[in-house]
Amino acid sequence: MRLLIPLIVLILCVFLSLIGCDQAMRQPIKEIVKPPPDSSEMVSLQKARAGVERVNERRAETYQKAEETGDFSIVFTASEDIFKEELGFRKGLWVDLVEIYRQENLENTARLEVLGNLEDAFAEKVQDGTLGMFYFTYISSFDALIVEYLCLSFEFPEKSEEERLMLFRESVTDREIVIVFP
Numbered sequence: 001m002r003l004l005i006p007l008i009v010l011i012l013c014v015f016l017s018l019i020g021c022d023q024a025m026r027q028p029i030k031e032i033v034k035p036p037p038d039s040s041e042m043v044s045l046q047k048a049r050a051g052v053e054r055v056n057e058r059r060a061e062t063y064q065k066a067e068e069t070g071d072f073s074i075v076f077t078a079s080e081d082i083f084k085e086e087l088g089f090r091k092g093l094w095v096d097l098v099e100i101y102r103q104e105n106l107e108n109t110a111r112l113e114v115l116g117n118l119e120d121a122f123a124e125k126v127q128d129g130t131l132g133m134f135y136f137t138y139i140s141s142f143d144a145l146i147v148e149y150l151c152l153s154f155e156f157p158e159k160s161e162e163e164r165l166m167l168f169r170e171s172v173t174d175r176e177i178v179i180v181f182p
Helices: 004-019 039-069 074-087 093-104 109-128 131-155 161-174
Strands: none
Touching: 039 074, 039 131, 074 131, 093 109, 093 131, 093 161, 109 131, 131 161
């Protein structure tokens, strides 16, 4: 019995060496598995998305009020107020984020084309006098930029706005942050 176990192991090893490995086992591993994001990055992303969700809820409420009254001029000032109240943004910060995005994508024609189409749609609605009705739809195209900036704000709360804008500039270049025009 004592000799039987080593003999079985020896036979198994010889058998495996004779039949060899499966062809797939001989090929080098080509796919690199990316490590999961840092948990602090995930928390920052969740907080940022929650902030933008609150903004979108307020946008929907404001739009509904504008629709009820037929006065869509309120959405322009309400938009800045919502950013300030929900995210702590100063007036025009989102415009700075868009400009940084533009500057960092000067060589990316596809991204600039989307941004150009968005600006053309804005201009068309201004000429038609209907921008107020579509303003929140268009401005939500920039939510990815806002989420990225918010993530940086949560990850680096000790940094000034100027320092976070520099980090944002780097992240627009390093990451796949894209404006999506509806």
